[in-house]
Amino acid sequence: MTATYDGNMLAGPLSDVFAVEVTTATACCGGCGRNSTVAELAVYGPGPGLVARCPGCDDVLLRVTRTADSIWLDLAGMASLRLPAAGG
Amino acid sequence: MVRSAWRPAALVDRRPETATATTLVLQAQDWPGHLPGQHVDVRLTAEDGYQASRSYSIAAPTDGDRIEVTVQRLENGEVSPFLADDLAVDDEVELRGPLGGWFVWRPEQREPVLLVAGGSGIVPLMSMIRVRAGTSRAPFRLIYSVRSPADRIYAAELRRRSAEDGGLDVAWVHTRVAPENDPRPPGRLTPDDLAAHGWPPDFEPTVYVCGPTGFxxxxxxxxxxxxxxxxxxxxxxxxxx
Known part of the structure; x- marks a missing residue:
């Protein structure tokens, strides 16, 4: 199955959650250990939610879904998410 | 509560680009400006409250509160046929953005740039080409893959810019129908096309590739x-x- 989008399009949906621009952050895959820029993740969606997978091993790294009163964010597949800090 | 970043925007102009692509000029309130390569999310709300949003690349440089996007109409699309055919001047949508910090070119970058576009993937790359004119002398090469000459978005402007913008080269790849005088037979982009019209790796160009996933x-x-x-x-x- 071909991914419908890539992580660039997560910028808007994740701007509701993060104070910084998150597509330049580095996601470390909990499955294979590969470091990927969030913009490079393979993204499937948009409904019922967005699912971002590791470009190396296809493991699910991030899921984000919006319901009527909540945003659900699942980062369980990531070993870490390294965000660029201001001034860093 | 999470904050909401949507702002109202009204259509002020529309321009056909090809039979299936249309440029929309939107006016948003308090637009903070954007970088070439960034995109916006456009949200539509139906009378019954149903909402749908999609991402569109910004096509033109910062110009006050005006934002240009070019929308390719997808036959079975939920949002693009409405934007391309039905949205009228003065109609309102909502915008979120500018968005994205990775697929971005900044005029202070000095290295050579290769842009590779497939179909409507030209849109964010056109934003880079338009910003470059007058702000940068970084050498740019564009390889633009389209099905046929009729599918070229921004064709006239690209012809003009390749003659007038010093340091910009434009090469076309036609996948289904080539112009009569084109020595290259129609076909998908190949490594030979990249070698003929791109930069050698040892020039250390930054390469921006935008298009359908397979491309x-x-x-x-x-x-x-x-x-x-x-x-x-x-x-x-x-x-x-």
């Missing part, structure tokens, strides 16, 4: 195979084949 994957693999460093390849995929 982007294929071009990125060719670039890696010819020795381009993965850290200098930036990709943006918008689905499809």
């Amino acid at each position: 982007v994957e294929s071009v990125a693999a060719m670039l890696l195979a010819t020795g381009h460093d993965a850290t200098r390849i930036r990709t943006e995929r918008f689905g499809g084949a």
Whole structure:
């Protein structure tokens, strides 16, 4: 199955959650250990939610879904998410 | 509560680009400006409250509160046929953005740039070309893959800019129908096309590739195979084949 989008399009949906621009952050895959820029993740969606997978091993790294009163964010597949800090 | 970043925007002008692509000029309140390559999310709300949003690349440089996007109409699309055909001047949508910090070119970058576009993947790359004129002398090469000459978005402007903007070269790849005088037979973009119209890897160009997912994957693999460093390849995929 071909991914419908890539992580660039997560910028808007994740701007509701993060104070910084998150597509330049580095996601470390909990499955294979590969470091990927969030913009490079393979993204499937948009409904019922967005699912971002590791470009190396296809493991699910991030899921984000919006319901009527909540945003659900699942980062369980990531070993870490390294965000660029201001001034860093 | 999470904050909401949507702002109202009204359509002020529309321009046909091809039979299926239309440029929309939107006026938003308090637009903070944007970088070439960034996108916006456009949200529509139906009378019954149903909402749908999609991402569109910004096509033109910062111009006050005006934002241009070029929308390719997808036959079975939920949002693009409405934007391309039905949205009228003075109609309102909502915008979120500017968005994205990775698929971005900044005029202070000095290195050579290769832009590779598939279909409407030209849109964010056109924003880079338009911003470059007058702000940068970084050498740019564009390879633009389209099905047929009629599918070229911004064709006249690209012809003019390749003659007038010093340091901008434009090469066309036709996948189904080529112009009569084109020595290249129609076919998908190949490593030979990249070698003929791109930069050698040792020039250390930054490469921006945008198009349907299959196109982007294929071009990125060719670039890696010819020795381009993965850290200098930036990709943006918008689905499809």
